Amino acid sequence: MRPQSSKxxxxxxxxxxxxxxxxIELLRKAFQTFSFNPLETPSFENIETLMGKYGDEGDxxxxxxxxxxxxxxxxxxxSNPKIKEIADKALRYDLTVPLARYVSxxxxxxxxxxxxxxxxxxxRADRPQKGRYREFLQCDADVVGSDSLWQxxxxxxxxxxxxxxLGISIEININNRKILAGIAEICGIENRLIEFTVVLDKxxxxxxxxxxxxxxEKGFSLKEITKLKPAFRSFENLNESIAFLxxxxxxxxxxxxxxxxxxxxxxxxxxxxxxxxxxxLARGLNYYTGCIFEVNALNVDIGSVGGGGRYDNLTAMxxxxxxxxxxxxxxxxxxxxxxxxxxxxxxDIIQFCDVVIVRVDESSSDNGYKIAQELRAIGVSVDYYPDxxxxxxxxxxxxxxxxxxxxxxxxxxDQDQIRVKNLMTGESYHMNRKELLIYFQELKN
RNA sequence: GUGGUUGUAGCUCAGUUGGUUAGAGCGCCUGAUUGUGGUUCAGGAGGUCGUGGGUUCGAGACCCAUCUUCCACCCCA
Numbered sequence: 291m292r293p294q295s296s297k298x299x300x301x302x303x304x305x306x307x308x309x310x311x312x313x314i315e316l317l318r319k320a321f322q323t324f325s326f327n328p329l330e331t332p333s334f335e336n337i338e339t340l341m342g343k344y345g346d347e348g349d350x351x352x353x354x355x356x357x358x359x360x361x362x363x364x365x366x367x368x369s370n371p372k373i374k375e376i377a378d379k380a381l382r383y384d385l386t387v388p389l390a391r392y393v394s395x396x397x398x399x400x401x402x403x404x405x406x407x408x409x410x411x412x413x414r415a416d417r418p419q420k421g422r423y424r425e426f427l428q429c430d431a432d433v434v435g436s437d438s439l440w441q442x443x444x445x446x447x448x449x450x451x452x453x454x455x456l457g458i459s460i461e462i463n464i465n466n467r468k469i470l471a472g473i474a475e476i477c478g479i480e481n482r483l484i485e486f487t488v489v490l491d492k493x494x495x496x497x498x499x500x501x502x503x504x505x506x507e508k509g510f511s512l513k514e515i516t517k518l519k520p521a522f523r524s525f526e527n528l529n530e531s532i533a534f535l536x537x538x539x540x541x542x543x544x545x546x547x548x549x550x551x552x553x554x555x556x557x558x559x560x561x562x563x564x565x566x567x568x569x570x571l572a573r574g575l576n577y578y579t580g581c582i583f584e585v586n587a588l589n590v591d592i593g594s595v596g597g598g599g600r601y602d603n604l605t606a607m608x609x610x611x612x613x614x615x616x617x618x619x620x621x622x623x624x625x626x627x628x629x630x631x632x633x634x635x636x637x638d639i640i641q642f643c644d645v646v647i648v649r650v651d652e653s654s655s656d657n658g659y660k661i662a663q664e665l666r667a668i669g670v671s672v673d674y675y676p677d678x679x680x681x682x683x684x685x686x687x688x689x690x691x692x693x694x695x696x697x698x699x700x701x702x703x704d705q706d707q708i709r710v711k712n713l714m715t716g717e718s719y720h721m722n723r724k725e726l727l728i729y730f731q732e733l734k735n
Numbered sequence: 736g737u738g739g740u741u742g743u744a745g746c747u748c749a750g751u752u753g754g755u756u757a758g759a760g761c762g763c764c765u766g767a768u769u770g771u772g773g774u775u776c777a778g779g780a781g782g783u784c785g786u787g788g789g790u791u792c793g794a795g796a797c798c799c800a801u802c803u804u805c806c807a808c809c810c811c812a
Contacts, residue, residue: 347810
């Protein structure tokens, strides 16, 4: 059996784990600063909880878990069984639907608005690609149970806070689903809103001509497309774009409401300079109903590093009506790529061991181990080399472990002459037990 | 799900139109050298050439299937 990790999954070694933890801790801190509380939900849910929430495409990508026992017995058509006959659980596909389930299930004991953050892996049976895996960590913050636009304001402030702490310069594209609905209304295609937005969302990638040809392909008429054309325009200036939209959509009540919402938010966020109104921004998930955002890192070509928006009635499918929420997500894998590209990862975040204890023969084994115990008691990370092998090999080992010091017990060594070598400087000292403890104590501080 | 791409020693890769015992660098092991690891030298181990079929006198090279990698779609994060 050849060792091989499963498609679209990764192992993380010491360095990668350290770096990821560094980022996760900063995100956690940002979430806590904005008073979100942690929530963790199980890796799998009942299959009905997840199926049908992400569209047909989503259903296909959900990892389903086979029923236990001899479930095939009760399958009617064995050559073509129904999913629910053979699978009753599924791995979570995102963190939003489990949140909706949790909030609905616990609505009695939660106080609203309920603010939670959640950092957990999710699974998608997608075909892997650059920065896209079948198992990846999502970092979400959501607030549910308030219609207030202040929530949007806070979410954007949270984005700037978090990315600032990571040292990443960003711009946030912002739009409002109501504006998109308004555009559809003005152009007389309100019944094809989702189709239209999915295509419009690609404009950055495929350009105006691409969008036009794809819309044509989908059966939009030339007249409709001509009417839609103002949506392809992009503006550098927020006020300019708002003025334009106000004029264009003044006949659409919904569109006007969308613009008002945007204005409210834009006026109040801390760094409105990073906001960019982008009418073509739609975001795939069609449960969004209000403001939507997408975060792009500047100075690096990595795509979006986060996104989110307002959704109404996400809990309705679980029987809890009239609950509105805003959620944002941080794409950890993309953020890691971005930090690597920009060289923003500090190198002192990797937790190597501090000291390796080596010895020449068994005569110093007990003394050596005692030192290990004493050093550990004062919080030093100690590796006690277990075997008596050539000193060269033990030194090589220590260096590979990233240890900053080696403590050497030579056969003639008595307790008062313990040799300590600093691998960073190459300096070597002799000291007794007490001095040694003090030396490392000071190093810790 | 569609179309392409990749897979040779622990790592990075060579391997010429199918033809003898499949190579290099780094790493690893052993021994010397360097006054206790980091230098230098010498020697050595390690590959069913992703896996399974097939074509052929002969396959790492060709064909099919499968797994994996990366990429573009679809979709999305």
